[in-house]
Amino acid sequence: MRLIPRLAPAACAELLSVDLTSERVERAPYPLTAARLGGVSVAVELLASAIGGPLDPLSPENPLVFAPGPFAGTAVPAATKHAVATISPLTGRLTDGLSSSHWSGALRRLGLSALIVQGARANWTVLAIDDTGVRFLDGTALLGLSPAQTTQRLREMLGGRHWRVAAIGPAGESGVRFATIDNDGRQAGRGGAGAVMGSKRLKAIALASGTDSAFEIADPERVQTISRALRERALGPDTAKYRVLGTGANLRVLQRMGMLPTRNFSSASFEGAERVTPERAREEPEAYLERRSGCANCPVQCEHMYVRRTRDRKAASASEYESVWAFGPNCGVDDLDAVLDAVGRCDAYGLDTISAGGTIAFAMECAARGLIDVDAFGTPLRFGNAAVLAPAIDAIACGEGLGATLGLGVRAAAEAIGGGAEVLALHVKGLELPGYEPRALPTYALALAVCTRGACHNRAAAYDVDLRNPGQVLPDEARAAAVIDAEDTAIAWDALVLCKFTRHCFDDFWSEGATLWSAVTGEPLDPAGLRDVARRTWQRKRALNEKLGWTPAEDVLPVRLGEPLREGPYAGARIDSASLERQRWIYETLRS
Amino acid sequence: MTIELFGMARELVGAPSVRLDVDEPVPLRSVLEELAAQYPQLVGQVLAPLTHAPLDPNVVLLDGRRAHGLDEPVSDADRPCLLFLPSGG
Numbered sequence: 001m002r003l004i005p006r007l008a009p010a011a012c013a014e015l016l017s018v019d020l021t022s023e024r025v026e027r028a029p030y031p032l033t034a035a036r037l038g039g040v041s042v043a044v045e046l047l048a049s050a051i052g053g054p055l056d057p058l059s060p061e062n063p064l065v066f067a068p069g070p071f072a073g074t075a076v077p078a079a080t081k082h083a084v085a086t087i088s089p090l091t092g093r094l095t096d097g098l099s100s101s102h103w104s105g106a107l108r109r110l111g112l113s114a115l116i117v118q119g120a121r122a123n124w125t126v127l128a129i130d131d132t133g134v135r136f137l138d139g140t141a142l143l144g145l146s147p148a149q150t151t152q153r154l155r156e157m158l159g160g161r162h163w164r165v166a167a168i169g170p171a172g173e174s175g176v177r178f179a180t181i182d183n184d185g186r187q188a189g190r191g192g193a194g195a196v197m198g199s200k201r202l203k204a205i206a207l208a209s210g211t212d213s214a215f216e217i218a219d220p221e222r223v224q225t226i227s228r229a230l231r232e233r234a235l236g237p238d239t240a241k242y243r244v245l246g247t248g249a250n251l252r253v254l255q256r257m258g259m260l261p262t263r264n265f266s267s268a269s270f271e272g273a274e275r276v277t278p279e280r281a282r283e284e285p286e287a288y289l290e291r292r293s294g295c296a297n298c299p300v301q302c303e304h305m306y307v308r309r310t311r312d313r314k315a316a317s318a319s320e321y322e323s324v325w326a327f328g329p330n331c332g333v334d335d336l337d338a339v340l341d342a343v344g345r346c347d348a349y350g351l352d353t354i355s356a357g358g359t360i361a362f363a364m365e366c367a368a369r370g371l372i373d374v375d376a377f378g379t380p381l382r383f384g385n386a387a388v389l390a391p392a393i394d395a396i397a398c399g400e401g402l403g404a405t406l407g408l409g410v411r412a413a414a415e416a417i418g419g420g421a422e423v424l425a426l427h428v429k430g431l432e433l434p435g436y437e438p439r440a441l442p443t444y445a446l447a448l449a450v451c452t453r454g455a456c457h458n459r460a461a462a463y464d465v466d467l468r469n470p471g472q473v474l475p476d477e478a479r480a481a482a483v484i485d486a487e488d489t490a491i492a493w494d495a496l497v498l499c500k501f502t503r504h505c506f507d508d509f510w511s512e513g514a515t516l517w518s519a520v521t522g523e524p525l526d527p528a529g530l531r532d533v534a535r536r537t538w539q540r541k542r543a544l545n546e547k548l549g550w551t552p553a554e555d556v557l558p559v560r561l562g563e564p565l566r567e568g569p570y571a572g573a574r575i576d577s578a579s580l581e582r583q584r585w586i587y588e589t590l591r592s
Numbered sequence: 593m594t595i596e597l598f599g600m601a602r603e604l605v606g607a608p609s610v611r612l613d614v615d616e617p618v619p620l621r622s623v624l625e626e627l628a629a630q631y632p633q634l635v636g637q638v639l640a641p642l643t644h645a646p647l648d649p650n651v652v653l654l655d656g657r658r659a660h661g662l663d664e665p666v667s668d669a670d671r672p673c674l675l676f677l678p679s680g681g
């Protein structure tokens with residue numbers, strides 16, 4: 001079957017459905033209307049319509065949906081991105097993530113509004129998709145390879161660098177529940193989309209879109225003008241902290257503010273923060289080599305990668321805040337080299353760094369309480385022991401020994417370990433917590449509790465409300481309304497799939513985002529329409545979770561957060577479950 | 593008075609903190625004016641060109657909370673710091 005035989009208007013995209021079991025491939029019109037926009041709203045709509053009720057996330061019945069942003073493959077900067085949605089093996093609920101690379105652009109340039117993969121293969125397979133159609137290739141020879149190695153090998157096999165590859169690593173193959181899907185060094189899949197792909201025995205999806213795009217931009221001049229202005233702003237002070245320093249610079253600030261979760265959230269201040277901040281590597285150019293990288297078509301290139309000058313430059317690891325926090329302060333480790341090595345290992349295995357670090361921190365505390373063997377990884381599983389990070393990550397990725405239990409994520413691992421380990425498991429709905437202290441950030445705390453994905457900081461940047469006014473007392477109604485606004489805003493960004501790091505480049509996101517969408521697709525959209533899509537998409541997310549068995553009892557925070565912080569500017573702060581429940585109730589009332 | 597610096601402010605000044613020679617307590621406005629005068633590289637990047645107020649996402653914290661406004665009196669005991677609001681990552 002030929003895909004994309006003609007140049008179509010940007011809005012007239014198609015849905016490609018691939019059933020791995022039967023090898024049935026279908027394509028059908030699935031236009032990017034103003035009611036759909038693209039990205040996460042499309043992915044959630046498709047996933048919700050394909051699911052009838054509770055299912056095993058690692059069964060063939062779990063669909064895996066990829067939906068490019070409407071601006072992917074166009075001149076719009078920081079927007080060549082796609083959404084991934086599936087049912088998470090960590091939470092049993094929706095997980096919707098974003099990633100960004102030329103793979104996203106290829107998906108869009110093939111004229112697709114989405115790709116939905118269902119069923120499972122008997123043998124390891126690669127899907128190769130170009131404008132001649134879809135091929136099912138044997139993927140057995142790629143087993144055990146990292147995503148980067150898989151990409152290289154597939155390009156050799158398929159004949160060219162124009163093939164863009166999304167692949168899982170060994171962690172996805174062995175079913176680690178927080179495995180990611182990697183594309184060109186960028187990852188999607190907090191919540192284990194890589195494990196879902198692995199359960200389908202799908203090692204990779206390779207795309208080649210050719211040089212000509214399959215879609216036509218409605219108003220190319222307008223898109224160029226807006227893109228040029230955005231690009232200029234993205235090179236100015238509005239994004240300087242990302243461009244010059246990277247998100248790793250958050251570490252020092254959060255430490256100064258007393259909001260840096262430390263040793264499995266037993267404290268909010270880490271005495272080794274200065275030694276492990278990625279800014280240290282930047283400030284010691286004689287010791288560390290820095291490489292910049294980032295997403296396709298983005299002038300910011302916010303990824304700052306570091307490696308000791310004594311090592312190969314190719315061994316440079318990403319230094320994003322969340323990753324460094326997860327293996328640094330959260331594990332009590334103050335050895336920057338060990339932390340960077342841990343991040344690099346996770347990328348090679350295809351593991352989510354936040355969940356991997358959170359799981360190891362949980363294991364360290366379990367070992368301290370005698371619930372598991374402190375020597376399970378050959379060196380003490382103790383807070384602060386940098387040497388244990390590498391063997392623990394290796395064991396998790398390969399499903400060996402205690403690593404197999406930890407690869408289930410903290411919630412399921414705590415159940416398996418027993419003995420009260422549940423109180424040491426820092427998660428919401430099964431997804432491990434990211435690196436902001438909820439006891440110091442009450443609006444963020446509510447957003448984490450109600451988030452449809454579990455403990456995700458990116459589905460609502462509600463911490464912004466708290467950080468702008470640290471310590472401020474807000475009425476419950478205002479707090480709940482702020483969470484709703486933060487969620488809807490995030491969904492709008494994720495439907496247009498624009499990078500949130502460029503938010504200061506917009507004067508009025510709602511009207512500029514709508515204008516940009518209209519200029520690309522030719523379909524009218526105003527700010528109210530954009531808000532409507534955000535609201536409807538949230539309703540779809542919630543309805544999907546309800547179909548899967550969600551109840552309000554899941555919208556709670558870990559027991560540990562009910563214990564007061566012992567020191568720092570927020571000493572005494574705790575999550576009061578009755579007050580959280582009241583806020584949650586108001587949130588529900590406002591939502592309905 | 594000592595002001596701690598984080599993020600782009602630290603990067604541009606090249607030091608983790610700076611000492612300003614001002615009589616305490618002093619309105620925050622005067623502190624920022626003095627900072628802009630001593631470190632003009634901050635203007636347009638971290639401090640607004642005319643008012644010298646911190647440009648979003650930079651803020652001044654006094655005693656761990658956000659300064660109420662440019663007229664708020666500041667002294668060394670407030671441990672003033674100029675930092676950015678963390679996000680994402």
Ligand code: SF4
Pocket residue numbers: 078079100242293294295298299300301302303499500501502
């Ligand atoms: S700012 Fe960073 S995360 Fe955002 S699109 Fe650019 S490189 Fe990617």
